[in-house]
Amino acid sequence: MQQQPYEPLRAQATGGPPRILVVDDDPTVAEVVAGYLDRAGYAVDRAADGPAALSRAAAHWPDLVVLDLMLPGMDGLEVCRRMRGHGPVPVIMLTARGDEDDRILGLEVGADDYVTKPFSPRELVLRVESVLRRSGPVTGQPRLGAAGLTVDPAARRATKNGAELSLTLREFDLLSFFLRHPGQAFSREDLMREVWGWDFGDLSTVTVHVRRLRGKVEDDPARPHLIQTVWGVGYRFDPGAAGGEEDRHA
Structure with missing residues (x-):
């Protein structure tokens, strides 16, 4: 059955706890995750399938979604796409699959992080805290700009040649980091630590986000400059470059 269009109701800032939407068809997993998040001080909503998740999000727009990849009727990838079509929201994807392609698919549709089942609920709470900590406006930082790109950290707004860019949380943070450090080369490990806030993790996460960001800021993403x-090192933001070789590995 086709999901009816909806318009999410975004809650006004009330100073209450962040609202987390947990979407998983396994009641045991959902109960454990919700319990840990509740004890960590979050307001938690739950949904067992895609349509229910979209309905809950429409009624109370979440500050973050913990989203299982494998859901009945509508998988997590489609749920993520539809939510992102109505507004920015950080997403942590849960997957029981070991196939790297599945994890990369989640990142390609805009998931900010992922956790592979079985996982430690405490680790998931730490990842939620990390994502939320980086999702709000940043005060005290000046606007950044180079090569027609501008970033306003306070408004969490980015533009290219005056046109607003639709960036996920991590894409915005990655672009901001590059703009703050023009001409410097960083390894994927450096970017994982500085942008994601983790000293460990799957480095393909960085590769996918760089590729997605190139698709939005480069004139020709196939030949990024x-x-x-x-x-042998990683990546460098070079606003003065006239052109660049095609990147066949990222």
């Missing part, structure tokens, strides 16, 4: 690959 702003976000360049530094072979």
Whole structure:
């Protein structure tokens, strides 16, 4: 059955706890995750399938979604796409699959992080805290700009040649980091630590986000010249570059 269009009701800032929507068809997993998040001080909503998740999000727009990849009727990838079509929201994807392609698919549709089942609920809470900590406006930081790109950290707004860019949380943070450090080369480990706030993790997360960001800021993403690959090192943002070689590995 086709899901009816909806318009999410975004809650006004009331100073209450962040609202987390947990979407998982396994009642045991959902109960454990919701319990840990509740004890950590979050307001938690639950949904067992895709349509219910969209309905809950429409009634109370969440500050973050913990979203299972495998759901009955509508998988997590489609739920993520539909939610992102109505407004920005951080997403942590849960997956029981070990196939790297499934994890990358989640990142490609805009998930900010993922956790593979079985997982530690405490680790998930830490990841939620990390994502939320980086999702709000940043005060005290000046606007950044180079090569037609501008970033306003306080408004969490980015533009290219005056046109607003639709960036996920991590894409925004990644672009901000590059703009703050023009001309410097960073490894994927450096970017994982500085942008994601983790000293460990799957480095393909960085690769996918760089590729997605290139698709939004480069004139020709197949031949990137702003976000360049530094072979054997990682990536460098070069606002003064006239062109670049095609990156076949990212």
